[in-house]
Amino acid sequence: MEQDRLVPQYQGIAKQLLRISKSLNDILQDQLKIVGGLNTQNMFRIDQEWHTVQVANGLFQLQFYAPDSAQKSILHGDFTYLGQKAELLEEFILHDLYFLTNDLKPQHSLYLRQKAQQLRQILLDQVYLWVHGAERVRAYLKNLSLFEAEIIDQLMMKANIYSFAVLTDYVMNRTALPETLIQFLQEMCSIQKVYGNEFLPLQPLMEALDEFCFSAAQFLPVAMYRIMALSFEERFNLHELMEHQDDIHLLYRHAQEQPALLGFVRLMRRELWQRDNLLSKHNFLHCSTVVWQKKVAKLPLFDYPRAVNWLFKQSAEVLDWLSRNIQHSSVRVAVTAFSFIDSSQAHPQVILATLQYFQxxxxxxxxxxxxxxxxxxxxxEHECNQGMMLKGQSQSLEDHRIAISPSILYLDEWMDLMRNVTQGNEQIIKKIYLRLSRVMQAYMLYLHKITRGFGNDLMAYIRPETHQNREFYSVLQHYKMRQDEFRQIFYLRGRNIRVSVFDSYVRDYLVEFFKDNKPVAKNTSWIGFYHQATDWHNHIQKREIISQLRKNYAVSVWQAVMPEKFMHFSSWSFEELTDLDRLIEESQRCQNCLAASYAQRIMEREYVAFHMVSQTGKLHMTLGCYLREGQLIYDQLEYPHNRKTEYLFVNIALQFISWLNQQFAPFK
Structure with missing residues (x-):
């Protein structure tokens, strides 16, 4: 007999059995008295005010308590029904269900399906146990009448469950019933067999379960959720919540009073968590190994009060990221530079994106x-510098100073040197940080400008890594915006180049720019830096291409195929590209592979390239032709970025090539 899955045939058998026998129907009705009103909408109901979760239409309950309440435990779960406990369901809710914190990507559908099936099966099995379904079926069979046995036999044989009157023989001759038949009849009395997927349909149940997994912020007290989200950066289950109870007790007051800074408490020694002044600014400015754990690396966290003052004004999302990365000295440098900027009007997501870009x-x-x-x-040579010297200078064996160079390897030493020499003089420190502060400000202001029309819900998704989060597309739909349209906002454009504002394109240039100690004007914009970066990248690219081509080819200028360098035809101008510089310039301006892929063939007179421009100067294209047996043969005509041109312009190019062949062929 097939018992692995419910098929419509078995569902029909189950319903007919219940019509035949009132005793069997009573088993079903008793189950429905318990869960008859259950559906996917009331599977999980949250009361945010009282921090409770009603499970299975109130059949079970979870109650969460703040540590300062009279309750000993922060979680009380009631999984009993009329004195009977649902242990498997309790195990599932406490151990198998995970609540997402910072990992906001969609859960895999196969995972949700498996969990939804598991939940439904556990629940229905438990209800069947509570009504003693299996025992009642056995009792029914012991007292089975001949009339009902004959009817059930007819039903079973018609459905090909078995081929002879098993139950009739059992009633008349008291032969033993096959255990498989007893189990089959027991299953036929369960809600799952009678209603199949009509009861708690799987897809809506998956959706309800998914919503519940992202709802911890709704049912936990605010401070408790804040602690759990920091302690479990991706997800947690309720068993882990209870195991974390001692930490929650210690951190709860800090989570209530200074929730934004709570991430830094996780970096402090646990035995000090109950201190009142744990999050004082003093601890961020002084070398207290008593307070901080070793994983924060260099102490103090910050050298200057200004940086700490700025830190204490920031939002939780900014401070959470900083607390996870504060062990890196480069992040502390970025924070110090930021402290000289007025960022009070910038959205926290803009500040966070700026910090991450420059980290x-x-x-x-x-x-x-x-x-x-x-x-x-x-x-x-400063009197306050006793520990550093410039690498390359002579040093005696008795000289224990550290020799440093302007290398990232000596970042901590440069920070120490500056602190010792400046002695906290804020004006000198500001001058040293001035250029870095201004480029960070330019980036921040640009992000602020392009996102100023966004609501808070959309601001949460300005950073590319957030585009995988489950709510991203629904938020875009709310704003009636396509994904591509949203991403276009963050592109820097100009000179036939398009790069994301989050790309390293400008940043790479700025690192080189800083080497020359050029001043940064106060009003310099990020777009201005972008244009400078474009020139720099073009120069670097051209230099690399020229170097490679000159390495590969002996000549950089070759004889033209056409009688004139510029030729005019039908309101269009055609320039033959006859030297490496022009090939490279065309490749850079049009963002194509002309120089890299066609230079050798052009030099060997197998290929000819033209720059084609309209009389108005608005349309620019690159025309490529084969040179075979003295004739030009059309190959391709493209806009910048390798975009194909319309047939109208291809036709003009074909006419031009035909005219050239008629007038000047054969070409040599």
């Missing part, structure tokens, strides 16, 4: 500025 390169920029000031102001 690594800020160190190199800072070192270049430090090195410049050290040379200008003779820091290495």
């Amino acid at each position: 690594h390169c800020s160190a190199r920029m800072f070192i270049h500025s430090c090195h410049y000031f050290a040379m200008q102001e003779a820091w290495f």
